[in-house]
Amino acid sequence: MEVGFLGLGIMGKAMARNLLRNGFRVTVWNRTLSKCQELVSEGASVGETPASVVKKCKYTIAMLSDPSAALSVVFDKDGVLEEISSGKGYIDMSTVDADTSSKISEAITKKGGYFLEAPVSGSKKPAEDGQLVILAAGGKELYEEITPAFNVLGKKSFFLGEVGNGAKMKLVVNMIMGSMMNALSEGLCLADKSGLNPQTLLDVLDLGGVANPMFKLKGPAMIKGSYAPAFPLKHQQKDMRLALALGDEHAVSMPVAATANEAFKKARGLGLGDHDFSAVFEAVKGKGSSGDA
Numbered sequence: 001m002e003v004g005f006l007g008l009g010i011m012g013k014a015m016a017r018n019l020l021r022n023g024f025r026v027t028v029w030n031r032t033l034s035k036c037q038e039l040v041s042e043g044a045s046v047g048e049t050p051a052s053v054v055k056k057c058k059y060t061i062a063m064l065s066d067p068s069a070a071l072s073v074v075f076d077k078d079g080v081l082e083e084i085s086s087g088k089g090y091i092d093m094s095t096v097d098a099d100t101s102s103k104i105s106e107a108i109t110k111k112g113g114y115f116l117e118a119p120v121s122g123s124k125k126p127a128e129d130g131q132l133v134i135l136a137a138g139g140k141e142l143y144e145e146i147t148p149a150f151n152v153l154g155k156k157s158f159f160l161g162e163v164g165n166g167a168k169m170k171l172v173v174n175m176i177m178g179s180m181m182n183a184l185s186e187g188l189c190l191a192d193k194s195g196l197n198p199q200t201l202l203d204v205l206d207l208g209g210v211a212n213p214m215f216k217l218k219g220p221a222m223i224k225g226s227y228a229p230a231f232p233l234k235h236q237q238k239d240m241r242l243a244l245a246l247g248d249e250h251a252v253s254m255p256v257a258a259t260a261n262e263a264f265k266k267a268r269g270l271g272l273g274d275h276d277f278s279a280v281f282e283a284v285k286g287k288g289s290s291g292d293a
């Protein structure tokens, strides 16, 4: 099977590599084209523009930073829309809001193409290991056709119905995750300030009802102040912002998420946007370097 892949950031690179290693022919494009070289050395081809990738491939997957990037790659000059046509499928796996996804879907289907949104749960390591959870919605036919690729990328795929439902599910999940990360940060801080050993707190948490893989994975690194980016904090803050907008739309009061968003904003203001989202711990502690990200 031949697929195009647009966006080789932390997630896109790992996902495209997985497809290559599992026998897919992959044509990649990235805004910073030099980032394609690593995958070319592993067997990928390069497209000069999103349009040229879509022209070459029946199916094109995108994994881009945010709504503005997702829209730009489709609608701008040399974008997806210039070459999408009847029989071609476009699968956007970026985390965006439902409105962005709907705009892309309408434009693609108007030109005869098929569209599927398919954001993912799971971070850098699950992407490397093909263990993502895929939250698809939109074209059912395209969902079925692209299932061989999803089986390589993920451990489970959900088909959630009409376009927008995948985006909404992803935002709800990440809103919960962002609030949990803030709760952990406050707990680690309180343990430390009140004379407890933060590692012992992690050990206690891990044996009880709130045990979870995120606390187990991120907690020890947070204690060391180590925030190598798996999920960049600027993207987590984007997801909090988009989830809060969804809450506004449906008049759902979400004070916990709103407060967590403030902490992520503070962390961005401290220059921690490109660090892992667990670096919000530094904002909770009231520390950090200067600059914006």
Ligand SMILES: NC(=O)C1=CN([C@@H]2O[C@H](COP(=O)(O)OP(=O)(O)OC[C@H]3O[C@@H](n4cnc5c(N)ncnc54)[C@H](OP(=O)(O)O)[C@@H]3O)[C@@H](O)[C@H]2O)C=CC1
Residues within 6 Å of the ligand: 006, 007, 008, 009, 010, 011, 012, 030, 031, 032, 033, 035, 063, 064, 065, 066, 068, 069, 072, 073, 093, 094, 095, 096, 120, 121, 122, 123, 124, 230, 231, 232, 235, 236
């Ligand atoms: N990291 C994670 O753990 C997870 C991330 N996600 C979501 O997946 C998406 C990608 O995340 P991740 O890989 O971490 O992000 P990165 O920041 O590592 O990569 C972002 C990608 O988007 C591209 N990009 C940014 N702006 C534009 C633009 N205007 N036009 C074209 N391309 C652009 C970048 O290109 P360039 O290299 O040129 O900058 C890069 O390829 C995000 O929506 C994120 O929320 C979902 C699940 C987990």
Ligand SMILES: O=CCCC(=O)O
Residues within 6 Å of the ligand: 095, 120, 121, 122, 123, 174, 231
């Ligand atoms: O969007 C990013 C999600 C990261 C994760 O699920 O661990």
